[in-house]
Amino acid sequence: MSVALREGVSEEVRATADRMAVFLSRFIRDGELVFHGVASPLPMAAIVMARNTHAPNLTYLNIPGGVDPKPPYLPGSTVARQLMEGALSYFTLTEIFDLSARGKLDLAFLGGAQIDARGDMNLSFIGDPAAPKVRLPGGAGSAHILPTAGRTVLWRTAHDARSFPERCDFVTASGNVEAVVTPLCIFEKADGRLRVNSIHQGVTPDALRAATGFDLGDLEHTPATPEPTPAERTALEAADPEGIRLREFV
């Protein structure tokens, strides 16, 4: 499966997946309680990788409920039983919501089908919510986690004007968004609005503007996102040798 997956994607997609996983991992601080939810291969790879690099004392929480599991390999579903193997304790999703509600979840990674200029996200409806053009899967825990977790980092594997509009068709969740990682850039949220923090290597400001549905302001002095270091690449490859992170791109 994984060999087929690797063969099926271009070098460019592969580079994007690696970058995004590495960039997500950089937001993890050592010692933090870190959570990802359903449909989250990139954060899963990022967390496992961070534990083997700069954040050996993070505590890894997930939906199956394994606290600090040592998965034998990364599963294609991020709700699979491998995320309980080698765990020290079980801590259900219900407990994770409570933990976040009482202000003790440090960092959560959440995805969005749309992420808007305010850093709000939509996983519910495209079009009119009363008669949606697209019924999206739903926001899972995001409406709860975004406002209650200490910090959240969003990501989306597609960066285009529909995915990054001025305003979401429906705000599934809004809250303590620190940053958004995309294939083109890293946004940070400041004063209630997303600003480009850094642009990935090889991406021009104009290309970024064209791919974004909201105004990005002045990008002249925006730095380039530092490329994954050799050490980061090695750690990512060790964390996810089968390339499960590529699943987000096929």
Add this chain to the structure above:
Amino acid sequence: MSVALREGVSEEVRATADRMAVFLSRFIRDGELVFHGVASPLPMAAIVMARNTHAPNLTYLNIPGGVDPKPPYLPGSTVARQLMEGALSYFTLTEIFDLSARGKLDLAFLGGAQIDARGDMNLSFIGDPAAPKVRLPGGAGSAHILPTAGRTVLWRTAHDARSFPERCDFVTASGNVEAVVTPLCIFEKADGRLRVNSIHQGVTPDALRAATGFDLGDLEHTPATPEPTPAERTALEAADPEGIRLREFV
């Protein structure tokens, strides 16, 4: 300990303890979910006994959380670990309150320091609650269980006018009281008031009246409580050979 206990109590006290345990057990219907709380040797003996007589399919719940335990012997504390031995599952006190709150607890046995004419009970304060003469232990779960359980049966090992007043000094709990078992009689609650359902053998109506702080109405046609049968006596002795039920009388 148990031998000493038996030697320390009179035949009369022993007979009262046996009666009360047997009379309590008669309220248990086969197949019911039955609960007792802290400080409840008589109900503990009554439940274990009933399982071996007329209610083999009861489910026995208690504070330590053992569902249907087979205690090797009855402990002096009714929150002791023996009440988990041989259990099929664990079900915490929190779960028992929830069970009762959602209307699924069939029967609970609860004690009271005072039980009044309305069938309300007091385990909180004697005297003025703001400056109590006696600080009682508190009602434990009774304020929750009495109004939510399907039926509750109260008991008290002392029957005197202070224990059975017209009105409690403080109503710790009020609710679905079916009956009250005392050393002298069995009350039932009808139309919001306790009535004497039966008087134990050897107790005169006048003695009962003198020992009760509220009006008992006409007792002329009140039947005698049927004495424990030989089968009941045998089952009780088998359930509690060490006489832990006598603990309520010393």
Add this chain to the structure above:
Amino acid sequence: MSGKIISLTQAAALVQDGDLLALGGNALTRIPAAFVRELARQRRENLCLVKTAGAYDVDLLCAAGAVAQTQTGYVGFENLFGLAPSYRRGVEEGRVQAVEHACSTVIAGLRASAYGLPSQPVAGLEGSDVAAHTGFRQVKDPYTGEPVYMVPGIRPKFAVLHVAYADAEGNARIEGGAFEDVLMSRAAESVILTAEHIEETAFFVEKPDRTAIPAFMVQAVVHAPGGARPGGCHPFYDIDEDAVGAYLDSASSAESLQTHLDSWVERDHAGSAAASGSVA
């Protein structure tokens, strides 16, 4: 050894058209898949489904036209296969009412029922359109004066849970992630179990702390080895991605869905036919 054990056919027949069902498991893990297929075979209609994160189970019942309403936080096939096609179509065409929840508000609604309350407060939701869209109301906390969202009680007729081990009375042990199954068992009026293995009661006495569902909550037990397939069930089998993909290929028409259901019928009934002595 009989007790509450009935066949899959009989157990699915306990469910009436229009019932509210909580489905155990999460995403593609430990889902009551055999039971859900049998509901589709029996052509149950107008079901309301409660789940934090659904996938094959919710989508298949939507494909079968069995669903009137869903109360879910997420329905999809993650990065394996993306959106849930029949759920999507059902909602977009107005046949399925998708009550928009966060997973935490599903949990709050189940908590309300489990705790005997009309509704349960929940943290979070600030800034989200979910509360207004779904109609979650606020109260003023009587101590702080803060507004608090309340989620109305969700009281399923049945929690349908696939477990690793059960006995004939309904004691059940889950292996691996329990997800919201335990809460669902408390919130529901009753519980239907499908189990990989039927064990003697002594199995539960040995490790009572592992009994997630006590027998007194359970109405029926079905022996359903492989009952979570094509989902995974720890420690017995993993998600079968090819089989999930085959379902998705079949979900586009009534005929191909029937072929899918037919292809599972023997496996789905194997355990309960053996246990009850009658083929469904």
Add this chain to the structure above:
Amino acid sequence: MSGKIISLTQAAALVQDGDLLALGGNALTRIPAAFVRELARQRRENLCLVKTAGAYDVDLLCAAGAVAQTQTGYVGFENLFGLAPSYRRGVEEGRVQAVEHACSTVIAGLRASAYGLPSQPVAGLEGSDVAAHTGFRQVKDPYTGEPVYMVPGIRPKFAVLHVAYADAEGNARIEGGAFEDVLMSRAAESVILTAEHIEETAFFVEKPDRTAIPAFMVQAVVHAPGGARPGGCHPFYDIDEDAVGAYLDSASSAESLQTHLDSWVERDHAGSAAASGSVA
């Protein structure tokens, strides 16, 4: 193997005068007795104690003059020894404020904190004077219009829990009845564990479903074999009724209480002296 392991002396010193503490266990089972004795030896004052059903632990701290307030459903020695004498005296003489709870309202208050809510609704209490006396307020349920009692959040500074097994990081396994310990660990700002046995972390990895308290909630671990005595601790020892009686005989005066505390000092510190390498 050091991690969060500290001596009993150091752990008790984490508690400040005036702190709100949740004490684990129930009645005379799995109570943090050694810890409570050390608080008394260190002459802590104005503590507020939360517990569903207390006995030796609450009464001893009352005897030591360490308690300003209790939030309990029950304090007493059951049919073993009856009323709790020092608690009674403290309340009757106005030194101890006994906030009258049902056990279920203690649980509701802990749930509020665990769930990040200002207050938590609770069923029951109809017809009881407890709600009015304690000042529990009602809200109108926003869906049914029914009045519902809300219990304000109880957020202990520490949950102090005596467990069977812990590792140096604070993973903890309870044997036998868990009572409200797990909820207390979630409701409290932090957790102090006293443990019968200190195990390697591998012990918890072997049975992660048995880890009741995950390490990340725990601030300190004390090796305290026999730490629940004279209470019982499954499966290691039963309630020592003679020793409970001896305590009750001693609780009547400051001198005899000090004798009681002195008589336990060596046993209480034996485990943590060994673990930390220093006698307290």
